[in-house]
Amino acid sequence: MSEMNYLQAITSAMDEELEKDENVFVFGEDVGAKGGVFRATDNLYDKYGERRIIDAPLAESGIVGVAIGAAMYGLRPIAEIQFADFILPAVNQIISEAAKIRYRSNNDWNCPITIRAPYGGGVNGALYHSQSLEAVFSNQPGLKIVVPSSPYDAKGLLKASIRDNDPVLFFEHKRAYRLISEEIPKEDYIIPIGEAMVKHTGTDVTVITYGLCVYQTLQVIEKLEKEDISVHLLDLITVYPLDKEGIIQAANKTGKVLLITEDNLEGSIISEVSAIIAENCLFELDAPIKRLAGLDVPSMPYAAPLEKEFMISEDKIEEAVRELAEF
């Protein structure tokens, strides 16, 4: 075991997969000598050289498109998008191509690409370095979207993504990079894509969320436990396609459901979660399904007080849980 933060866990997942499989390579802007703007590829260039750690020209559609080609051939590209906000020029390659290659060729071709993208706010990133973009892709069968909430999960999920034979979008929360640390086993392990995970068992209120919000909720749970408010916490992990069974079970567990996302509310991942619950758990519910989310403004502004106003916080979570508990 060794202590790693979320960022180090990601670097080490790539390092080990690069070591293990000659077909794995890293491809993105500034991933080489600089080691990535967040240093996620730190030292990999020195270790694996420019053949396998490739600095890409500034062209996201090209990065994803070239990686798709290499993946169809049989390589296993890890494409890095510098900020999730800049994945948008690559949407056509992701949705029209990566997502549809297996289906359109009736299983003749496939596309084992992993696209990593740092997302999320609370980092003074303003409108274009703070967004949660997962909802843009969460209506596209053929894609898998993974958002880890802890270093342990991040490492196991990134390895699973790289080994997956289908395209995976892997969103990493920027604030989590250095905020969250934990012990990580030395042995190789993966965490399966597609399965939500109960991160805390409880009886009063069910919280379903993903990404940084899982960490934030865990802090709140600790506090509320002292007051005998018992929270059941489901980490979605894979936000598309969702783990329906896991969601239904978690909702039924307490009958009071709080859904949380840092994304804008309308049309977010938690809307689908709510719809699944409303379709399947109606008679188990003791309270309306509550949603806590970012504001419906284009993204969080730069000015510190406004960013704070937008972001999910432990205070906001605590208040929402209390309200539900008292319902």
Next chain:
Amino acid sequence: MSEMNYLQAITSAMDEELEKDENVFVFGEDVGAKGGVFRATDNLYDKYGERRIIDAPLAESGIVGVAIGAAMYGLRPIAEIQFADFILPAVNQIISEAAKIRYRSNNDWNCPITIRAPYGGGVNGALYHSQSLEAVFSNQPGLKIVVPSSPYDAKGLLKASIRDNDPVLFFEHKRAYRLISEEIPKEDYIIPIGEAMVKHTGTDVTVITYGLCVYQTLQVIEKLEKEDISVHLLDLITVYPLDKEGIIQAANKTGKVLLITEDNLEGSIISEVSAIIAENCLFELDAPIKRLAGLDVPSMPYAAPLEKEFMISEDKIEEAVRELAEF
């Protein structure tokens, strides 16, 4: 009054706005001499000339980006995307730019662009000429997304969109173009963006949907009325941002809700509709919120039996309404 189909209603809305406002122009692939691949701009080139009906090079991000520039200056571009499927290369311009221009400039600039795009299936269009793409954009504050279901609405909504001072995505169902006709008044009228509309009042089951599915549901309603199954039908019209009040009222009206979209189920517009209802109407509901949607496959295949299997049909709607009515 004169009888018009959905396509003609759209042409005539553009014609009248071009006539009325010198700043309105049409910009897209093959919109000129050819009059558009669906003939939506039929005769406009002859009438207004190449200054105002501009054939664009084959480059969607360029089309939208150039139109955004012209709109910021003060013109009112109607950009045509040949098939909604081909809007994807323009996602960055739409989401990063059009949607955020007013907000990021604190109201200094704005972007009055209308983007028309034919969507939907049942036209032998296979994976890339059949998609419903509205969900890709339905998490982006700053955008408005309109999907008309009838010629009358199409005309009034397109005029409202062109006059709107914010960006509007206007999705037109390809199968509706020549399928649906009705009487249209000669006088100028608009239909407000942002308001859902009750298209039929009823007491047993509430159907909430949009686009071609509204037409299909109306056929079913006629049939079921003879059997005394009374359906309340809400046409969302603006699928982003949604008319929350209208949805809550319609759901409460009967307590049994069927949501329909031709799009893939997971992460679709009706997921958000369901979440709104689950948040606000829980104690008025007599049955779980039911969803009827396209399959969660990348898009409808070409082979006729498979396309049919994917598409929403009157039979499928009828069955779902009956199930709910009997619940």
Next chain:
Amino acid sequence: MTKAYHLKLGLSDEETLNMYRYMVLARRLDQRMLLLNRAGKAPFIVSGQGQEATQIGAGFALDLTQDYIAPYYRDLGLVLVAGMTAKEVMLHLFAKAEDPNSGGRQMAGHYGHKEKRIITGSSPVATQVPHAVGFALAAKYQKKDFVTLTTLGDGSTNQGDFHEGLNFAGVHQLPVITLVQNNKIAISVPFDKQVASKNIAIRASSYGMPGIEVDGNNPLEVYEAMKTAHERAKNGEGPTLIEAVVERLSAHSSDDNQNQYRTEEELAESKGRDCNLSFRNYLIEHELLTEEMETEMIKVIDKEINEATQYAEKAPYPHIDTINDYVYEM
């Protein structure tokens, strides 16, 4: 008498005749598909008539034992050379279960066949350009010497993906050939309203690679340029952009009517440059082809097309129970 062009290029008489056979096969197959469309038996076809010389000349320059192609929708001629059969094309046209391109899932003209190294394609134009570059990157990565060919239309070179893909190929000097089939129109929009540069070949200078313009009505000229590009690619000398100027003899697709936007003169002129006719003349002139040989050739081809049509028409559609298959690995 000077040596005939094809001999100078190292093409035997037999190979040259075989080129023509493919051009006739592509033309007649295309014509049959149009007929089937007009008869209401196939909802859609996109024709390659007028572009056979380019496609087949290009295909002949490839090493079909290892090269990859990322074609576009008009590339019937190219995929035939790559090994697709008339039967497979017809199964694709009719969207039947046995269609090797897509199992009946994609519209006609959306090729893909892994065994024959035809990379699966989609409808949005130019997305295949970065894919082909990705294959070329894989070749360099694995130190293999296969070459990847991608094709697209003139209008499609305006897409960002063309620019981004070719720039990457240029920076890394990858073994990829980009063949633009410039038929001087994109649906209804003529070249001068579509492309700001004087031709397509000059765009190569933006990407640090040679750009060659050739007469795409002459399969030998295309073959020659392709051979040079192929050599360069194999020798690690990097990518090439080839522009073949061709004719679009038919409407954009079966949904289009080109009288809406092209004059009769223009259409007649275009017809006058039919590559199949000029290459036929070349073969007759060089005594590679006689009328009798051609009659026999057509007979064999038509038999193949007839059998393919009959087989594919009768073949079953994919079963509706398969609709959910292969969204992900199963």
Next chain:
Amino acid sequence: MTKAYHLKLGLSDEETLNMYRYMVLARRLDQRMLLLNRAGKAPFIVSGQGQEATQIGAGFALDLTQDYIAPYYRDLGLVLVAGMTAKEVMLHLFAKAEDPNSGGRQMAGHYGHKEKRIITGSSPVATQVPHAVGFALAAKYQKKDFVTLTTLGDGSTNQGDFHEGLNFAGVHQLPVITLVQNNKIAISVPFDKQVASKNIAIRASSYGMPGIEVDGNNPLEVYEAMKTAHERAKNGEGPTLIEAVVERLSAHSSDDNQNQYRTEEELAESKGRDCNLSFRNYLIEHELLTEEMETEMIKVIDKEINEATQYAEKAPYPHIDTINDYVYEM
């Protein structure tokens, strides 16, 4: 003695000195912002040091009574010429309510000011290129003779939007000038790993417009190329692409450390080409500037910067109640 370069260009001594004043203002404002960042008072700054000559030379060639600019994040010098004040820049840096660029909503370097015809910009690079082309289309549409200038970095010319925007400008011969500030690096990726063409100017040939490479360290050379392009645009002769080769004297941004990827020699060489120093020498040589004049100039500038800083630091943030404003028209 031959006529001095600036006089040949029709620039008076006073105008030329004013250019320098702007260069000094931009440099010192930039330096102050970096200091404020290092002092923990501003979370982010993106520096334009080394690119002042280009930005200010370009700005001087515009008709500021009517032309539009779509700048990029390093364009402090350009927006100053366009009329933004040091105070406004500082209000933007500190994200205060009064910031005319965004009301405190956008990160530093994201300019926009309608009154001064500065088009609002975002972070994703190159999106402003089609916007500028759209403004130029509007000029032609309304038969007005304003010119639109857009700028971007060398790496950003690899984006699809650069290609698509410039192609449209070329097809319609629109009055738009695209000025690429080539500092030979994009964050850490050097030109040769980034851009496949030998320079940026040559990319103009893809778009049917002239492409001019100039020494971006000399504001007069930039001014000259811009003036020619501006004339062309106004006369309906269409767009121009200008490549100004410049230096990036500082790290990419306050979040970057360029020692990770640039050698000391490289950095020293770059510093040796500091445009402010060379232009200062020019002015001294031509007796437009003395040490005393410069001391006085700096005093005035620093006073302006100090006042701007003090004002902006004290100014209020936007109120949290405004966070929902202006998503749509209110």
